[in-house]
Amino acid sequence: MTDPRYDHAAAILRDAYSGGAVAPLRAWLEPTDAAAAYAVQAVNTRFWEAQGRRIVGRKAGLTAKAVQKQLGVDQPDFGVLFDDMRVADGGHLDPARCIQAKAEAEIAFVLGADLPSAVSTPAEVAAAIATVHAAIEIVDSRIADWKITFADTVADNGSSAFFVLADQGLPLAGLDLEGAAMSMTVNGTVSSTGIGAAALGNPLNAAAWLARTLAEAGEPLKAGDILLAGALGPMVTLNAGDHVCAEVAGIGACSFTFAGA
Numbered sequence: 001m002t003d004p005r006y007d008h009a010a011a012i013l014r015d016a017y018s019g020g021a022v023a024p025l026r027a028w029l030e031p032t033d034a035a036a037a038y039a040v041q042a043v044n045t046r047f048w049e050a051q052g053r054r055i056v057g058r059k060a061g062l063t064a065k066a067v068q069k070q071l072g073v074d075q076p077d078f079g080v081l082f083d084d085m086r087v088a089d090g091g092h093l094d095p096a097r098c099i100q101a102k103a104e105a106e107i108a109f110v111l112g113a114d115l116p117s118a119v120s121t122p123a124e125v126a127a128a129i130a131t132v133h134a135a136i137e138i139v140d141s142r143i144a145d146w147k148i149t150f151a152d153t154v155a156d157n158g159s160s161a162f163f164v165l166a167d168q169g170l171p172l173a174g175l176d177l178e179g180a181a182m183s184m185t186v187n188g189t190v191s192s193t194g195i196g197a198a199a200l201g202n203p204l205n206a207a208a209w210l211a212r213t214l215a216e217a218g219e220p221l222k223a224g225d226i227l228l229a230g231a232l233g234p235m236v237t238l239n240a241g242d243h244v245c246a247e248v249a250g251i252g253a254c255s256f257t258f259a260g261a
Helices: 004-019 034-050 065-071 122-128 150-155 203-216
Strands: 055-061 077-082 101-111 129-140 160-165 181-186 189-195 226-231 243-248 252-257
Touching: 004 034, 004 150, 034 077, 034 150, 055 160, 055 203, 077 150, 077 160, 077 203, 101 160, 101 181, 101 189, 101 203, 101 243, 122 129, 122 203, 129 226, 129 243, 129 252, 160 226, 160 252, 203 226
Parallel strands: 055 226
Antiparallel strands: 055 077, 101 129, 101 226, 129 160, 181 189, 181 243, 243 252
C-alpha cells in the first residue's frame, strides 16, 4: 500500500502527459522530500510497466553543483528510461508529444555487466561498461513553466521525456571522459557548450552514484542498461522544426529533428 497522497500526485502527473502542464505539487510534496518524491515516481513506474512499457535504463539529473544549489539539494536525482522514449539517431521527434521540451547533451554508457553492489566505485562501474556514446536527452517538465522543486522533478521521472543515443559507441579504454569537450548545435548554430567534468566531476562518478543508489533500493543496474550520466552544458529550449546535433570530442555525435517524420 502506498500513501494516498502519492497515488494522487502520480495520477496528476500521468494525466499531464495528455492534458498539459499542471501546477507544482506543493499540496502533496514538500520541496526537498526525496523519499516521498521517489515514492510518487515509483507509483508511475509500476503503472507504466503494467501498461507494457519496458525499462531500458536510467538517467541521472542534477549532476551540476550549480543546479543542485538552485533547487536547495546536495545530491543528483534519477529517472527511468523506457524503451518508447528512445529516438533514433538522426530521427524525428514530433513536438506534439512534448509540452515544453528542452535538449541537453550528455555522455551515455551501455553496461556489459551487472552492478549489484551498493558500494560500487567509479572504477567498478568502468569495468562494467561495454560502450560509451554521445547522447541527447530531451527533458520536458509536466510542471507548468518549469517552476520545479527537487521533489517536483523527481516525482516527474526526473523531468525526462526522450533520448537519442549515438548509433556508434566506443570502448571506454583510452577515452578522456572528464576532459571531453561538448558542442551542441541547433539549426547549425552553437547553442550549448560544456565538458565531461560537468557531470559530478566525471560521468563515471554520476554512473557510480546511480549504481549505488539503485542497488540500495533493490533495483540494481544490469547488463544492457543504458545510463545517461547528466548534462555537460546548459539545456536549450526546443522549437518545432529544430535540428539538434550534439558532438562530444573523442566520443562521437548524434542528432535528431524536432518535427514530425
